[in-house]
Structure formats: C-alpha cells, structure tokens
Amino acid sequence: MTDEIPEVVIERLPLYVRTLELLVGAGQEVISSRELGDLLGVTPAQIRKDLSYFGRFGKQGRGYAIAALVGQLRSILGLDRRWRMALVGVGHLGRAILAYDGFARQGFDVALAFDADPRVVGTVIDGVPVHDIAVLPDELGRSPVDIGIIAVPARAAQAVADRLVECGIFSILNYAPATLRVPAPVHVRTVDPVLQLQSMTYYLKSAEADPVPSGA
Amino acid sequence: MTDEIPEVVIERLPLYVRTLELLVGAGQEVISSRELGDLLGVTPAQIRKDLSYFGRFGKQGRGYAIAALVGQLRSILGLDRRWRMALVGVGHLGRAILAYDGFARQGFDVALAFDADPRVVGTVIDGVPVHDIAVLPDELGRSPVDIGIIAVPARAAQAVADRLVECGIFSILNYAPATLRVPAPVHVRTVDPVLQLQSMTYYLKSAEADPVPSGA
DNA sequence: TCCTGTGAAGGCTTTCACAGCT
DNA sequence: AGCTGTGAAAGCCTTCACAGGA
Known part of the structure; x- marks a missing residue:
C-alpha cells in the first residue's frame, strides 16, 4: 500500500532534509515554503x-517548524535508523569508498566487502573485512545488509548486480559505468560523473556556436 | 537558436553512446530501436x-548503422574534441579525482587545480599543478578551461561556484553535498551518492513494513 | 515483412490560484 | 496580512499507432 507517491518527490525529500538541518544548526526555528524554495532553487x-503527500506539517500564516519537519521527513525516508551496506570491488574506487567517512556520518555503514582478487581477500581495509566474491551468499546470509555497492569494472557490473539480487538485496548503489538491468522491486542509483560531463558538453558546444544565447 | 530540445533527452544521449560503442567493439553493425531499448531498459x-530531434539516422526495415550513429551522437554532444577542466579542492576527494584516469579516457582533462591550503599550493599532483585559490581568475585567464570541478567542503562550495562563474565558467561538476545557486546559462551537475542512498531507503523502509509489495 | 519517423493521445509533474486558518 | 494545503489548469514527457520506405 505504498500509495503511489511519485519517485521524483521521494528524490527531493533528502534535499529538503539537508537544507533544513543546516537551518536547525543555524538556530532558525520556522521557515516558509517561499524561503526554503529560495534556498533550494525550487x-x-x-x-x-x-510535503502534502505525507501530511500537513505547516501552520498557516507562519510556515513550517523546522526541527519537527526534519524529524518527520527523516522518519518518512527511513533515516531514523542506520543501514548496513556491502561493497563489491575494492580496487581504487572501492578503497576510496571504504576510506570515506561521509556514508557513516549519514547513517550508512559499509559492513563488509567483497572482491575476486585473492591478494585482497582475507584482508581488512579500514576496519572492513574483504571476502571472496564466491562466498557472497554465505556471508550475506550470516551478516545481512540492506544495500549493495558496486565498484567493479563495467564489464563485471551486471553479473555482480544479478548476484546481489539473488541474495535478496533490493537497493544498489552503482559506481560502474554500466546500465544495470534488475527486476522491478529492486532500486538502482548510478553514480556516473562521466555521463554528467557528457551531457553538459552539449550546452558548451551550443554556447560556442552561439555566444549570445538570447539573440536570433 | 538551440531549438528547445528537452534536457532529459540530452541526458540520455551519452547513455546511448556508451552502449553503442560497446556494440561497435563487439563487431555489431546495425541495431534496431527495440534491441537498443532492451539493452538500456527504455x-x-x-x-x-x-534521435528524431537531431535528424533521421535510421533505415526503415533495418535499423541504425551503429558506427555512423555513434559518430553523429558524439558530434551532437561535443564529444569529438577534448575538454579542459579545473579542479577546486585537492583534499581526499580531489586527489582521488586527480588519480582517476576515467575522465581523460573519455576526453576530459584536468588541466589545473586550486586549493586554499598553503601546504599543497605550489605542488604538482598526478601531473597537475596546484595553485592558490586566490589566483583563480589569473590562472584561468592564462589557461582557460571549459568546466569547473568543485571538491571542497559543503560550506565553501557556493563561494567557489560564484568564483568559477565570475571567471566565465558555464559548466560545473559539483562533488560537494550542497545545493548551488548559479545564474541561468550555467549548468551544474551534482555527484552526491548520499542523496541517492537517502531516497532508496524510503523504498527499503516501505518494503519492510509490507513484505509482499503486490498485496493490498 | 520489418522497422523508422512522427503526429496525436495519454500520463505524469509542476504551477496556479484561492479558500481557509492563524 | 501571511502562509498553508489543494483542486484545477497548464506544461512537459512518454507512449501509441500508423503511414511509408527498404
């Protein structure tokens, strides 16, 4: 009964949370939709x-009580608990992810890691044990996680995604430059800065051809 | 006269290019929209x-000649040349970006870097000279770039974006967890895996409450 | 027969505009 | 007076469905 709230809406909520938390830190107590919109560019x-998809959080004539709203949104998003993640691939990128503390600060813990390279299997990197990818189902059975992170070469990414799905993972954060096909209930978010650059160049190119974008 | 092609369309083109290039490498010469759609999940x-926004690239009854289509799309996106980028912030993340060869392999070169920390200013990291952020306008005047990369703490990101815009930069790849406000002609793409995780948890949370997603 | 290119339809998302509460 | 919550309108994007070419 997840009553059809558009995915675009869900994707904006974390943005609201982030900005509202900044305001809480700054001591502001109430904010109007106009003011928040100005800060976020919406x-x-x-x-x-x-917000109306989830309830009536505001006070007419005043706005939203920031601290209360943050609490509601965090609860709606499931940010009122910690989440366990498994990392697959401990090459350059995987190690950077293990060394990064930004996930844990936001409640996302990398609990275990996997790789195919026997030279890293059995080691512990930044406190996270690295297992052989072959024992993925065993280890995830023993120590379940909520989210899988894919940090393997593009050519291996689909196979890893398939395995994670087989292990009952429903959320995947994909760092590989590959399009992953997964069954319907599974959610994939891809981090791919090259793709983002490759769409911006379209506008750079147009701007060069037409240095005054307003004209003609 | 950039005749209003929806931005969502532009953002899909690099996806098409990537998959088509894989097919070229595999020796396939022609593909139908159905087949490509199956590969991409669209x-x-x-x-x-x-594709029809840009021309008529297909042959009825046959499909698209892959190599030719890739060439067209790369040209449309401006991927038929190299692009110069300036990195701002050479902390952990900035160094990872400098060490990463994936940008250069796709035609994006980090030509120079900036930081505020006097301990790194004047050094050369992975072949890229690090300048003081204070001389950003001078250095960009001397050695112009097309794209700015922001890899500084969130609290400093907006100020850096403002400076890049002042220097005539129209494209920004933002790794800071911050919402950047920029004037209209400037394009910003943000890389923020935490935001992506924070929207996936909404669905994980719902699934836990309702283990059989299909039921009433 | 197969598949493209494309107007039209359909569906989804954003914005408007205002009743109603503080 | 100020601002929310929300139906309705507008705008945008996707999908349909088919004419027409290979």
Whole structure:
C-alpha cells in the first residue's frame, strides 16, 4: 500500500532534509515554503505539494517548524535508523569508498566487502573485512545488509548486480559505468560523473556556436 | 537558436553512446530501436523520438548503422574534441579525482587545480599543478578551461561556484553535498551518492513494513 | 515483412490560484 | 496580512499507432 507517491518527490525529500538541518544548526526555528524554495532553487508550490503527500506539517500564516519537519521527513525516508551496506570491488574506487567517512556520518555503514582478487581477500581495509566474491551468499546470509555497492569494472557490473539480487538485496548503489538491468522491486542509483560531463558538453558546444544565447 | 530540445533527452544521449560503442567493439553493425531499448531498459519509441530531434539516422526495415550513429551522437554532444577542466579542492576527494584516469579516457582533462591550503599550493599532483585559490581568475585567464570541478567542503562550495562563474565558467561538476545557486546559462551537475542512498531507503523502509509489495 | 519517423493521445509533474486558518 | 494545503489548469514527457520506405 505504498500509495503511489511519485519517485521524483521521494528524490527531493533528502534535499529538503539537508537544507533544513543546516537551518536547525543555524538556530532558525520556522521557515516558509517561499524561503526554503529560495534556498533550494525550487518553487514554493512544489515544496508545499511535495510535503502534502505525507501530511500537513505547516501552520498557516507562519510556515513550517523546522526541527519537527526534519524529524518527520527523516522518519518518512527511513533515516531514523542506520543501514548496513556491502561493497563489491575494492580496487581504487572501492578503497576510496571504504576510506570515506561521509556514508557513516549519514547513517550508512559499509559492513563488509567483497572482491575476486585473492591478494585482497582475507584482508581488512579500514576496519572492513574483504571476502571472496564466491562466498557472497554465505556471508550475506550470516551478516545481512540492506544495500549493495558496486565498484567493479563495467564489464563485471551486471553479473555482480544479478548476484546481489539473488541474495535478496533490493537497493544498489552503482559506481560502474554500466546500465544495470534488475527486476522491478529492486532500486538502482548510478553514480556516473562521466555521463554528467557528457551531457553538459552539449550546452558548451551550443554556447560556442552561439555566444549570445538570447539573440536570433 | 538551440531549438528547445528537452534536457532529459540530452541526458540520455551519452547513455546511448556508451552502449553503442560497446556494440561497435563487439563487431555489431546495425541495431534496431527495440534491441537498443532492451539493452538500456527504455522503450523503442523513446529512442526513436529522442534521435528524431537531431535528424533521421535510421533505415526503415533495418535499423541504425551503429558506427555512423555513434559518430553523429558524439558530434551532437561535443564529444569529438577534448575538454579542459579545473579542479577546486585537492583534499581526499580531489586527489582521488586527480588519480582517476576515467575522465581523460573519455576526453576530459584536468588541466589545473586550486586549493586554499598553503601546504599543497605550489605542488604538482598526478601531473597537475596546484595553485592558490586566490589566483583563480589569473590562472584561468592564462589557461582557460571549459568546466569547473568543485571538491571542497559543503560550506565553501557556493563561494567557489560564484568564483568559477565570475571567471566565465558555464559548466560545473559539483562533488560537494550542497545545493548551488548559479545564474541561468550555467549548468551544474551534482555527484552526491548520499542523496541517492537517502531516497532508496524510503523504498527499503516501505518494503519492510509490507513484505509482499503486490498485496493490498 | 520489418522497422523508422512522427503526429496525436495519454500520463505524469509542476504551477496556479484561492479558500481557509492563524 | 501571511502562509498553508489543494483542486484545477497548464506544461512537459512518454507512449501509441500508423503511414511509408527498404
């Protein structure tokens, strides 16, 4: 009964949370949709509509009590608990992920790691044990996680995704430059800065051809 | 006269290019919109519609000549040349970016770097000279770049973005967990895996409450 | 027969605009 | 007066469905 809230709305909520938490830290107690919209670069109507999917959090004439709203949104998003993640691939990128403390600071713990290279299997990196990818099902059975992180070469990414799905993983954060096909209930988010650069160049190119974008 | 091609379309083109290049490498010469759609998880109609914004690249009854299509798309996106980038922030993340060869392999060169820390200013990391952020305008005047990469702490990100914009930068790849406000002609793409995790947990949470997603 | 290119339809998302509460 | 919550309108994007070419 996940009553059809548009995915775009869900994807904006973390943005609201982040900015509201900054305001809490700054001591602000109340904010209007207009003010929050200005900070985020979205329209006030969009903020009000988004929030209205989940309840009535505001006070007419005043705005939203920031601390209370943050609490509600964190609870809606499931950010009121910690989440366990398994990392697959401990090459350059995987190691950077293990060394990064930003996930843990936000409640996401990398609990275990996997790799195919026998030279790293059995080691512990930044406190995280590295297992052989072959024992993925065993280890995830013993020590279940909520989220899988893929940090392997593109050519291996689909096979890893398939295995994670087989192990009952429903959420995948994919760092490989590959399009992953997964069954419907599984969610994939891909981190791919090259793809992002490759779409920005379209506008750079157009701008060069037409240095005054307003004209003609 | 950038005749209003929806941004979502532009953002899909690099995806098409990537998959088509894989097929070229595998020796395939022709592909139908249905086949490409299957590989990418999008509808054939969407692929045909997207491509139709730019021309008529297909042959009825046959499909698209892959090599030719890749060439067209790369040219449309501006991927038929190299692009110069400036990195701001050479902390952990910035160094990982400098060490990463994936940008250069795709035609994006980090030409120079900036930081505020006097201990790194003047050094050369992975072949890239690190300048003081204070001389950003001078250095970019001397050695212009097309794209700025922000890899500084969130609290400093907006100020860096403002400076890059002042220096005439129109494209920014932002790794800081911050919402950047920039004037209209400037494009920002943000890389923020935490935000992506924070929206996936919504679905994990719902699934736990309702283990059989299909039921009433 | 197979598949593209494309108007039209359909569906989804954003924005408007205002009743109603503080 | 100020601001929310929300139906309705507008706008945008995707999908349909088919004419027409190979």
